[in-house]
Amino acid sequence: MTQIFAHKKSFWSFLILTVSFCVVIAVVLELLARTPWLEKISPYRSVDNFDYQFEIKWFRLQDYVKSHGGVDIIVLGSSLVNTGVDPDILAQTYYQQTGDHPRIFNFGVEGMTIAPNSLIARLLVERYHPALLIYVTEMRDYIAGLGLEYETPFLNDPWVQYQEGNFNPFGWAVDHSAALQHYLPFRNWARSDFSQTIAFYIKRFHDTSASGYEPDEGIGVNINILPNPNDPSEVQNFKDYGNYQIAASRLDNLKSILDFSKNQGTNVWVVEMPVHPTFYVYVGGEAVHQQFQQTISSFVTTNGGSFLPAEACLSTIPLNGRSNRWHLNYIGAPYFSSCLGDQLAIFVNQQHINPITTSAPR
């Protein structure tokens, strides 16, 4: 062993050289990743999150802010928002009503219930300071335990943890390295299903508009027929949504979103998604739905926000405008977005708020 220590010097020079090469290679890759050239050939970016749709939205919003100088309104929610709200139509309708043209972005992400969305809302508000946050919600957001398969991995993700203020090297590296962000969409290149997953990812990346809207091309079948609890394909839905209860923890999440109007100066408007009325059969009927609306409406009002019930836009959506009982498709989304634009004008007028961010350049 003494002989090994005799060669201490060469060992340390080898170590220093290795570390130096690591640094040099990393810096070169980092510089390369920040060139417009790479952005052109591979615009795909990731923060190693399991929900790649979140990543598409996260970076699309970054690009949107870069090209528009900021964002005035962020529409937040689940996949219902993703395929149901076209921000361009919403902004256009609002413009026709008011003469103002706000910069609106759709941040609807598949599988995100109110728990992860309350965190996402904080990240978006702290980073982009929008004038208005439209949180589009529905009854399923408030069922305890529903959507945990998305919530848990999302909230435990190293990058999300880093954003939460819990430092970890992975989260830090992913957040700061453009090279890593450009590599990560291809991180599973060695997986047997990679060709399918990457093709699907690229399709959705390109299907998503610059303002975050992703049209759904499906058209729902028999969605106006009441669901039958004895139908084997419906059993799980009745099991998941039956005995409907609003969980207190979910209300806490809603409160944390509403608190932005007090703490961050971002107004919050809670909008109920006009799902197909046959959905309410799962939860116990229209009476349960109305009770939900009362509870949420009074909760939102008490906490300084405003609530728009589903009925406000329900009648504007044609039957072929839905891809299933919950989601709107490419036919229904423009109707809802247009109606939401009208309602936004009324809301802004009633609340005397300005949905246009003044601080950010236009």
Add this chain to the structure above:
Amino acid sequence: MNITSFVFIIFCAVSILVYWRLPQRFRIPWLFTVSMVFILTWSWNLAGILLVVATVNFFLGRWLGVAKDRRRILLWVGIGFNVLALVALKYSDFYVGALTKLLENMGVHTGAGGLLLLVPIGLSFIAVQMISYLVDIHNRILTPEARWLDFTLYVVYFPKMLSGPVERARIILPMFKQPKAPDAQAAERNFWLIVIGVVRKIVLADSLLAIIPAAIFVHPETFAGQDLVVYLLAYAFVIYNDFAGYTSIVRGVSGFFGIELTNNFKLPYFSRSISEFWERWHVSLSNWLRDYIFFPTSRALLKKIPKRDQIVNLVVPPIATMLVSGMWHGIGWNFLVWGGLHGFYLIIERVSTLWSPRRLLNELPKWRQVLSALGVFVLVVLAWIPFRMNLVTAWHYLSGMPSAFIWIKQLFWFIREKLAGTVAWNNWYGFSFLDSRVFILLIPALLLDWKQSRHKDETFFTKWPVWGKALFLAVLILVLVLISFADTGAPFIYVGF
């Protein structure tokens, strides 16, 4: 504790540093302690079973060493004990169901989970080492170990505990007692052995394994012939790099303790004959099979029929040896067929020497060496089919492969049409491309083997200039960082045997 984990690196670093700071008399107790700690991270039960197996064999060895008569009976008791322990614990899947049913029928209730037996990791490796220990004592080429601790360390020594190498007591026990402190050259070599092991395991084997669709080994009939061929090729390199990677890592680690472990893999896919393949593949087990199955069987047969060219003498020793090798890997018809196939290959090779005298492989013309290596590679790869799946599925796999010729025909048609100008060069409509990722990984895999073969040194990096080594390591570190983001980690295949 996984041997490719960060925790293992820390564990080894601390163990090695303390080991060399201790006086020699404390080194064996220290190695024993760290080995037990390592085993306990896998399971308490495993630690208990290994201690029992070690203790029984220790006393059997002592008894065998002093016994004047009935030595053969004692030896067979020892062999029986080790085989029984292996069958009872490792192959419990095959009889636990039936035994539970039998006990239930007899009115003996075994509980909700039935008879849950332990499946100790590494027991196959330990069982063969114990048998060789007892046989060597019986044959008076080894004196029984007098110290229980030293002998038990031979059993539980953590670098070789999980998947070998299968070491002989007469070689490794003296190294425990007088370890050779690695000098700077040896330390560097050990370091690069670990690095090569990591490259083989994480970069090559794990990535290739992740590329192979899991369904191909379950429903091969749903895959095209060319895919069956490409993924079989990938599997051949997975199993090789996985096990060779493991061995390289543990040899490197053990080298830092001053204990040299056997090199289990000597570029087996470059073998020019099947017998050469078995001199290069899982060398420590192959040598064990040669010394304790092949030679004794040959000797016994030659005593009865003292003619080497007799059919029995030509056929029985290789087939018996390879069938035992098959059974060692697992109880199942597929393993027997795998072993049987290799036995058959060896017989053909032996029989062919009856008509033409055997020439040294190195004396053959280069083109014949290359052709032979290709032929051996194809035979070995084909034998991996029954090794990997049950016989019915293996048959589906094998019978699906010839349709690859249709693909080749299609490829030639496309090339011909493109050369004739009737189909545009960018038009490949209807043509199914092979999974290029397999070939991207096979290139560095073959390059690594080729470099090792050319330099006749597995740690050829040591001859590189410092900046070259540092650059290689830096690139590797960055590659490992990138790979760590993927969800493709896989356990070592041979830990399952």
